Amino acid sequence: MATVSNWIDHLNKPAEEVVGAIYPGVGSEGILVLILAVIWIGWTVVSSKQESDKLSKLARKRPSSNAWKSNITDG
Amino acid sequence: MTDELGALTTIFTEFYYWITVVLMFLIHVGFCMYEVGASRYKHHQHTLMKNTMLIPLVTVTWFLFGWWIYWAFPTGPGLAPSIMNESAALITDDSAFSSKWYLPNSELMAVNLGDHISGVFWAAFLLFSWTAASIVSGAVIERITTFAFGILAIAIGSVFWSIDAAWGWHFDGWMLKILGYHDAYASGVIHAVAGGFALGVLAVLGPRIGKFSSSGEPRNIGPRNPWLVTVGLFLIYTGFWGFYAACNIPIYDLGPEYGMEGVTYFTATTIYVTPTTLSGITMNFLMSLSGGLLAGYVVSKGDPFWTYSSGLAGIICASAGNDLYHPIQSLIIGMIGVVIAYKMHYWVERRFKIDDAVGAVAVHGYAGFAGLVICGFVLNGYPSSGYSVGAMWDGTTYAAINPLGMFIGAIIMFFVLGMIPGYIIARVLNGIGKLRIPREVELAGLDYQIMEEAKEDEKTVASSST
Secondary structure, eight states, X not given: OOSOSOHHHHHTSOHHHHSSBXXXXXXXXXXXXXXXXXXXXXXXXHHHHHHHHHXXXXXXXXXXXXXXXXXXXOO | OOSHHHHHHHHHHHHHHHHHHHHHHHHHXXXXXHHHHHSOXXXXXXXXXXXXXXXXXXXXXXXXIIHHHHXXXXXXXXXXXXXXXXXXXXXXXXXXXXXXXXXXXXXXXXXXXXXXXXXXXHHHHHHHHHHHHXXXXXXXXXXXXXXXXXXXXXXXXXXXXXXXXXXXXXXXOHHHHHHOOOOTTOIIIIIIHHHHXXXXXXXXXXXXXXXXXXXXXXXXXXXXXXXXXXXXXXXXXXXXXXXXXXXXXXXXXXXXXXXXXXXXXXXXXXXXXXXXXXXXXXXXXXXXXXXXXXXXXXXXXXXXXXXXXXXXXXXXXXXGGTTTSOHHHHHHHHHHHHHXXXXXXXXXXXXXXXXXXXXXXXXXXXXXXXXXXXXXXXXXXXXXXXXXXXXXXXXXXXXXXOHHHHHXXXXXXXXIIIIHHHHHXXXXXXXXXXXXXXXXXXXXXXTHHHHHHHHHHHHHHHHOOO
């Protein structure tokens, strides 16, 4: 996985070989991008469902527009 | 990097942009404070969370496709050939600054010893994206779902602002070449587009319950925490310093860049690679801020909310040409922008029943639009680019800055890339029932459940003796 295992050896190379990516797993960028897309879309789906459930639950309770005032905590 | 001067220049540029990113983070902190201060107590936490979550959503999508769009779309596509590859297609080839290098799977989109600049430049633009989304966030508080706002934030932050930046805020953008568009510090490319987008969303979203009486008369729902609004706006001003610096290239040798043999001229430049000075734009920033505050105080009769917002509107209005204006011109332009924004806000509110909770459409949209139009007159005849006669693919020059081109540019920013997409996306979200929170929740307060749970927790804690 390590792209560089010895900095002295790495920096002693010709300049065009020194420059370049140094993160672990160079060449696996496509998979990483795919994982990021899945995280993004998955988060959107899950959080949207959570929000819908929360809003429906509260809407069913129908608190009055002043009910929140009795919930203020200052202790 | 093997030569000392080249290394110093590169590391200085890298550090310069890094500092601007840190400063610009304060814009987002400021927007969060401002929005919470403007919202009512029962909606505070939701308001804060909504604006906070745009950070990861816009960041992820900016990484996946927003940054790529900026580098791919300067030609339109199909509207004007690129000066890099002489093609009017999307710029996806091997040419310098091609979008190919900024695909999310590119090796330049990570720690790379051959590239010290792409990452900080990506981050600076990303912070602009957050700002664009955050502008919309304030306008829609207390009644939009977080899901809908997330979609809208991605649309403005990672798609439409990126397209407008490619068109009008890129040295190769077609709007410079054909229209003579000039917008050095983003009156249009950030503010007018985001303000227009917010207006499109608001037209579908509707006002907060109680904002208008049954006869249609608007009611004032003023900020519930003026101090938070004040500090928020001061932080936005502060972050705006970073934004101005981030819009510049700190050091550039224009001689070889413009193809002038034997000429060396190092200077700071705008995003268009035209010369300016950090010194001069600092004066203009402060003078346009002052003009905005002066005008805002008078036009609003000393209303603190509008006076502070007007400082911001003043800067926004002068920003298009603040690379070249005289400081007194900046001040006057800032004053004009504030009067237009203030008057337009109340006219639109009454005429179209638009509830812009924080005046975002006015401060960013109308002031930005006015700033572009004014810039067309004041900078009429200035070159829109340094890549001048003979440097283009067909030997013609970039159009000079002119009133008509800037007016058309303002229309493109506010309406074409702002209001229309905002309206359409909001209509789709509304159509699937995901745009607006239920009426019962809006009345009860988005934080009702959290507050109720906190009260129960507090009861338990208060009754405890150990």
